[in-house]
Structure formats: C-alpha cells, structure tokens
Amino acid sequence: MGLEVHLQLATSSKIFSGSSTAFGGAPNSQACYIDLAMPGTLPVFNELALRCAVMFGLGIDAEINKISVFDRKNYFYPDLPKGYQISQLHHPIIGRGTFDLFLGDKTIYQIGITRAHLEEDAGKSVHSHFDKESGIDLNRAGIPLLEIVTDPDFRSSAQVISYLKALHILVTYLGISDGNMAEGSMRCDVNISLRKQGVDSLGTRTEIKNINSFRFIERAISFEINRQIDILEDGGEIIQETRLYDSELDETRSMRSKEIANDYRYFPEPDLLPIHITDDYISKIRNSMPELPLAKRSRFIETYDITEYDADVLISSREIADYYEEVVTTCMNSKLAANWIQTELLAKLNKSEQSISESPVSAKKLGLLLSKIVDETISGKIAKQVFSEIWSTGEDPLLLIEKRNLKQMDDSSEIESIVQTVIDQNADQVKQYLSANEQKRKKLLGYFVGQIMKSSNGKANPKAVNQILSDKLSEQP
Amino acid sequence: MPITPKQIIQISNLARIKIEQDQVHLLTEKIGEIISFVDKFKTIDTNEIEPLFNPLDAIQKLRFDEITEIDESENFLGIAPSVRKNLFVVPKVID
Numbered sequence: 001m002g003l004e005v006h007l008q009l010a011t012s013s014k015i016f017s018g019s020s021t022a023f024g025g026a027p028n029s030q031a032c033y034i035d036l037a038m039p040g041t042l043p044v045f046n047e048l049a050l051r052c053a054v055m056f057g058l059g060i061d062a063e064i065n066k067i068s069v070f071d072r073k074n075y076f077y078p079d080l081p082k083g084y085q086i087s088q089l090h091h092p093i094i095g096r097g098t099f100d101l102f103l104g105d106k107t108i109y110q111i112g113i114t115r116a117h118l119e120e121d122a123g124k125s126v127h128s129h130f131d132k133e134s135g136i137d138l139n140r141a142g143i144p145l146l147e148i149v150t151d152p153d154f155r156s157s158a159q160v161i162s163y164l165k166a167l168h169i170l171v172t173y174l175g176i177s178d179g180n181m182a183e184g185s186m187r188c189d190v191n192i193s194l195r196k197q198g199v200d201s202l203g204t205r206t207e208i209k210n211i212n213s214f215r216f217i218e219r220a221i222s223f224e225i226n227r228q229i230d231i232l233e234d235g236g237e238i239i240q241e242t243r244l245y246d247s248e249l250d251e252t253r254s255m256r257s258k259e260i261a262n263d264y265r266y267f268p269e270p271d272l273l274p275i276h277i278t279d280d281y282i283s284k285i286r287n288s289m290p291e292l293p294l295a296k297r298s299r300f301i302e303t304y305d306i307t308e309y310d311a312d313v314l315i316s317s318r319e320i321a322d323y324y325e326e327v328v329t330t331c332m333n334s335k336l337a338a339n340w341i342q343t344e345l346l347a348k349l350n351k352s353e354q355s356i357s358e359s360p361v362s363a364k365k366l367g368l369l370l371s372k373i374v375d376e377t378i379s380g381k382i383a384k385q386v387f388s389e390i391w392s393t394g395e396d397p398l399l400l401i402e403k404r405n406l407k408q409m410d411d412s413s414e415i416e417s418i419v420q421t422v423i424d425q426n427a428d429q430v431k432q433y434l435s436a437n438e439q440k441r442k443k444l445l446g447y448f449v450g451q452i453m454k455s456s457n458g459k460a461n462p463k464a465v466n467q468i469l470s471d472k473l474s475e476q477p
Numbered sequence: 478m479p480i481t482p483k484q485i486i487q488i489s490n491l492a493r494i495k496i497e498q499d500q501v502h503l504l505t506e507k508i509g510e511i512i513s514f515v516d517k518f519k520t521i522d523t524n525e526i527e528p529l530f531n532p533l534d535a536i537q538k539l540r541f542d543e544i545t546e547i548d549e550s551e552n553f554l555g556i557a558p559s560v561r562k563n564l565f566v567v568p569k570v571i572d
Binding site for chain 1: 487491493530531533535536537538539540541542543544545546548549550553554559561562563564565566567568569570
C-alpha cells in the first residue's frame with residue numbers, strides 16, 4: 001500500500017488569494033474573484049504556505065528543491081471554477097525523504113516519502129436539500145494543501161494507521177497544520193495492490209479516496225483487500241480505478257465520474273513564475289524549527305529514564321510534552337510524573353473530553369502536589385484525594401494539604417499509640433500471628449497495617465507504621 | 478500519422494469541445510500538420526541545455542499571509558444563473 005495525504009496548511013489566507021481559510025464560514029463567503037476564476041485575475045503565492053512546505057521537508061530530512069514549478073492539472077468539475085487545479089507535477093517543492101515509524105517492538109520501520117507538493121484545494125459539492133441538482137460552496141477553493149506521497153511500503157493497515165498518527169504528531173509539532181481530520185485538514189487516499197507471496201512485483205492497484213478517520217481507514221483497507229483477494233482467487237483481474245469508501249455500508253465502490261482515463265494534460269502554469277528557494281531561507285527556517293517528536297522521544301527516554309511506551313504517550317502532542325517537563329522540573333521525579341500524567345490526568349481529561357491545555361489542574365499545581373509525595377509529606381492515596389479536589393476547585397494543593405491537615409503522621413509517638421490500640425483491640429489476631437508460619441504472618445501483617453491506616457485516616461507514614469508494628473509484635477509475649 | 482482520429486475525439490471530450498463527426502477527419506489532418514511542424518524541435522540537440530521553466534527571467538514574488546478580501550458573495554451569487562441557500566446551483570454531480 002502507498003498513501004497520499006492531503007494536508008491543509010495552517011495559513012490564514014488562501015494559497016493564491018487573500019480570502020480567509022477559516023473553517024465553518026457561510027457558504028461562498030470566503031471565495032473572492034481569484035478563487036472564482038474571474039477573468040483578468042492572477043494568483044499570487046502565499047509565503048507562509050511555502051515556509052510550511054519547507055518545514056515539513058526539513059522535518060523528514062527530505063530533499064528541498066531549490067527551484068520548483070507550478071503546473072495546471074486540467075479537468076472539468078463544477079467545484080473547480082478555473083477548469084484546472086494549480087498543482088506541481090514535475091518539479092515538486094519536496095523530493096525524496098524517509099519517515100521513521102516505531103511499531104512498538106523497538107524496531108524502526110522506514111517509509112519512503114516519494115515527494116510532497118503544493119496545490120490548491122477545490123470547492124465542495126452539497127447534495128442534501130437538492131434533488132436533481134447540486135449546490136457548490138467555494139470556500140475551500142484555493143485552500144493551501146501539501147500532498148505527501150509515500151512509496152508503496154505499507155504491508156498492513158496497522159502500519160498505515162501508525163504512519164498517519166506519527167505524521168499527525170509531526171505536523172502539529174511543526175505547527176504547519178492543525179491536522180483536524182473531521183474538518184478535512186488531513187485527508188488520506190490509499191493505493192492498494194496485492195502480490196502473491198514470493199513474487200516481487202505488485203499487482204494492479206486501486207485507489208480509495210478521501211477517507212477521513214482512522215477507524216474508516218482501517219475498515220476501508222480490509223474491505224478492499226478482501227475484495228481484491230476474492231477477484232484474484234476467482235481468476236479475475238483487478239481494474240485500475242478510483243474507489244470511494246462508503247462508511248454507512250462499510251464497502252468501497254467504483255466512482256463513476258472522473259474515471260474517463262485520468263488524462264489531466266498537465267502543463268506549466270503560465271500565471272506563476274518558478275519558485276526559487278535560497279540556502280539562506282532554508283537555514284533561517286531550520287534554525288526556527290522546534291524539537292521534533294522523535295528527537296523528543298529519545299531525549300525523554302534517556303534523560304528521564306522512562307519506558308518507550310510512556311515516552312510515546314508523553315510526546316503524542318507538544319502540549320502534553322511541555323506539561324510533563326514542567327511537572328518534572330517542579331517535583332523532580334520523572335517516573336512519578338509520567339505515571340500520574342497518564343493514569344490520573346489524561347484519564348480524567350479523556351473523560352471530560354478536554355485537551356491538556358484546558359486542564360483544570362495546571363502543570364505547576366500537579367508538580368507541587370507530586371513534590372509532596374516525593375518528600376513524603378503525603379501518601380499517594382491522599383495525593384489522589386487532593387488531586388480530585390483541586391481538579392474541581394482549582395485550589396492550591398499546598399494550601400489544601402495544610403488546611404485539611406493531610407500531612408503524613410511522622411511523629412512516632414502518635415503512630416505508636418495507634419499501633420498499640422490496634423494490637424490491643426485484636427488480641428485474637430495477635431495470637432494467631434505469633435503461632436503462624438512466615439506466609440500466614442505476612443497476611444496478618446497486612447491486616448494490621450490496614451487497621452492502623454484506617455484509624456489514622458490514611459495519614460500515618462507507611463514506612464514508620466511497618467517499623468513500629470514489627471517492633472511491637474516481636475515484643476509480644 | 479502524428480495524431481489519430483480516435484485521439485482527436487478523446488481530446489475534444491476532455492476539453493469539452495463539441496465536434497461534428499464529419500469534422501474529425503479534417504481536424505486530424507490539420508492538427509497533424511501542426512504537430513509535424515512542432516516536431517521539428519525534436520531534432521534539435523538539447524543535451525547541453527538547461528531546461529527552461531519560464532521564458533521570463535524572473536522569480537515568483539511572494540505574498541504575505543494575510544486576509545485582504547472581504548465577503549463579496551452577494552455580488553458573486555447575484556450574477557450566477559441559479560443560487561439556493563448561498564450555494565451555486567449546478568446540474569447534479571455524481572461521485
């Protein structure tokens with residue numbers, strides 16, 4: 001399988017005009033005379049779209065072509081006012097590169113990036129509310145896209161999904177796209193072909209267009225693979241065609257339009273001059289690049305001594321990574337911070353459908369709370385109570401610990417008296433303990449500790465409790 | 478023959494230019510002549526020559542990313558033959 005991903009670049013105006021690219025505007029309110037192909041208009045290229053493309057090229061260590069050229073891709077369709085799409089065929093902005101995938105088993109799987117080129121999006125056809133007609137909204141016409149094309153290197157839908165996820169992380173780190181699949185900022189076409197085991201050359205491919213969620217991608221791929229297997233096993237032939245995935249029927253089917261021999265009669269766009277990129281321009285962009293996800297991943301594993309799994313979760317967005325690092329600097333315990341962010345914070349955010357930037361508990365507050373576990377002022381159990389309280393009240397964790405008198409009991413005389421009371425109240429169990437074997441003793445110890453923690457409201461320092469308890473029990477006659 | 482009648486029909490379809498059946502032969506001949514004329518370029522030795530992307534010796538000027546256009550949809554929709562719900566209405570598009 002090979003992929004073509006259309007990525008909407010994070011510009012505020014269109015690639016060749018000054019219309020807004022904002023999502024959700026009233027139909028046709030963001031389409032100017034250039035987007036509508038009025039006679040006499042000329043496109044002017046948006047510098048930010050160029051910068052985004054170069055950043056992507058640097059991000060995957062690809063060739064960046066110093067000269068690149070726009071071409072016209074000609075076809076007639078109602079959502080394409082000019083009768084051609086401005087794209088790049090022979091001289092794309094980004095040439096060959098590679099994309100490293102970690103597939104969870106510590107091996108790196110490399111995906112070849114064939115190319116990435118700039119182009120404009122087309123408009124949108126609206127079919128609902130129309131019977132024998134269609135409505136056209138040209139707000140999307142002229143939205144800047146980077147089409148990222150891979151080699152046919154994927155062997156499973158799991159690889160496809162992990163590539164798309166990693167790509168999503170990369171482009172959001174770079175800030176070149178919001179990667180929002182639901183709003184069409186990241187769309188994916190999958191080219192699928194089969195080959196018999198042991199055969200080198202791939203069979204005829206079909207292309208599945210415009211699938212816009214991870215779940216649908218997986219389903220569309222498995223449907224299409226099975227469809228092709230059935231045809232081939234029945235001795236049939238695969239027709240090279242474009243197919244559309246229907247998520248309601250969970251099937252792919254042939255697209256009837258656009259199919260008459262994909263002959264786009266490309267030629268160089270005469271309205272736009274070639275783009276020249278200088279080394280200076282590239283090195284300025286290189287110097288402004290943020291730390292990339294994979295670099296961050298290795299740094300986290302090395303500096304913070306956390307597992308690969310933890311690192312993958314923590315780098316999954318720049319916001320989570322930044323949050324984590326702030327918590328670590330405050331509490332000075334990288335593993336504790338990693339655990340808490342995953343099991344407490346992200347779980348809670350997930351439940352309330354909030355992103356980490358909307359978290360009611362700031363990184364600073366969580367860091368301070370954890371620092372109190374680190375210095376043994378409170379136990380992990382108490383910390384969880386404090387966490388859920390500051391989650392809803394926004395209170396300062398240190399003040400809350402003070403106010404509620406949640407500090408761990410370190411005073412040994414206080415603990416001693418509780419331990420003594422528990423021993424006195426459980427004379428039977430103490431007898432059993434004294435006559436029991438090693439294994440049974442452990443169980444009974446657990447019982448005593450439980451009782452002691454209960455009567456201290458969970459505040460007794462467990463280390464001190466264990467020490468005092470075993471001393472006291474050994475003193476028993 | 479530099480171009481076949483079948484190709485002429487295919488190109489006219491792609492370009493949405495309607496040609497009558499009795500014109501196909503004439504067009505094949507005329508366009509064939511043009512292609513033969515242009516094909517003379519192929520005999521020129523271009524081994525040492527850098528490809529030219531554009532006849533103008535200039536590079537693309539870039540635009541700063543800012544919104545400069547306002548909503549003029551009323552004007553644009555006003556000159557369209559058919560409009561509903563702020564959409565341009567066209568014959569049914571089937572995908």
